[in-house]
Amino acid sequence: xxxxxxxxxxxxIEKRQSVAxxxxxxxxxxxxxxxxxxxGQGPKLLIQFxxxxxxxxxQLPKDRFSAERLKGVDSTxxxxxxxLEDSAVYLCASRERAEGFYEQYFGxxxxxTVT
Amino acid sequence: xxxxxxxxxxxxxxxKEAVTLDCTYDTxxxxxxxxxxxxPSSGEMIFLIYxxxxxxxxxTEGRYSLNFQKARKSANLVISASQLxxxxxxxxxxxxxxNKLIFGAGTRLAVHP
Numbered sequence: 001x002x003x004x005x006x007x008x009x010x011x012x013i014e015k016r017q018s019v020a021x022x023x024x025x026x027x028x029x030x031x032x033x034x035x036x037x038x039x040g041q042g043p044k045l046l047i048q049f050x051x052x053x054x055x056x057x058x059q060l061p062k063d064r065f066s067a068e069r070l071k072g073v074d075s076t077x078x079x080x081x082x083x084l085e086d087s088a089v090y091l092c093a094s095r096e097r098a099e100g101f102y103e104q105y106f107g108x109x110x111x112x113t114v115t
Numbered sequence: 116x117x118x119x120x121x122x123x124x125x126x127x128x129x130x131k132e133a134v135t136l137d138c139t140y141d142t143x144x145x146x147x148x149x150x151x152x153x154x155p156s157s158g159e160m161i162f163l164i165y166x167x168x169x170x171x172x173x174x175t176e177g178r179y180s181l182n183f184q185k186a187r188k189s190a191n192l193v194i195s196a197s198q199l200x201x202x203x204x205x206x207x208x209x210x211x212x213x214n215k216l217i218f219g220a221g222t223r224l225a226v227h228p
Contacts, residue, residue, distance in 0.1 A: 031214070033215065033216075040220070042208070042220055043160070043206075045211075045216070048215055056215060095214070101148060101165060101167065105162075107159070108158055108159050109158045109159065
């Protein structure tokens with residue numbers, strides 16, 4: 001079974017530019033997560049989707065970050081405009097169902113550097 | 116709110132020895148799960164082991180075992196017979212609302228030959 005796919009793997013932009021990340025979860029997984037991992041820290045949830053609806057976006061900086069999951073499959077995360085402190089690895093994860101114990105499967109991440 | 120504390124920034128172990136990575140948690144939820152993930156230098160998060168708060172026995176998965184002490188709110192990961200490929204960052208996590216994961220800061224494990 002194919003894993004969680006993310007692209008691009010690396011991105012370097014200047015501050016105030018915009019950037020978008022793409023995630024394709026494991027086929028059939030209803031729940032999708034975007035995490036931000038700043039160097040030296042554990043991942044922190046930005047947003048969680050259940051199918052194409054948002055379940056939790058309490059830690060998403062909504063003035064600059066946006067995310068969507070059209071048709072309940074692929075998802076994109078956008079930053080506009082980027083700040084220096086947005087430099088991090090952005091991890092996408094998916095899970096088969098929302099309830100009960102189901103493992104979260106993570107993608108390889110996108111490493112963003114804002115200069 | 117849930118919180119995970121990992122007090123060991125770095126650990127060293129000799130190949131073939133066992134090592135324990137510490138994790139303490141704080142949650143007000145009556146039912147919760149505890150997870151350990153491995154993150155090699157390549158960056159992907161690899162699920163290792165899960166312990167449910169009502170599980171009577173400590174979880175084991177191959178060379179990984181979770182030493183769950185509910186009264187102490189600790190969920191330490193034990194890796195037996197360490198291998199060079201075990202060198203990585205290790206993260207402890209618990210499930211927050213809607214089954215999102217709350218991670219600790221991680222422990223970097225170095226296995227020496």
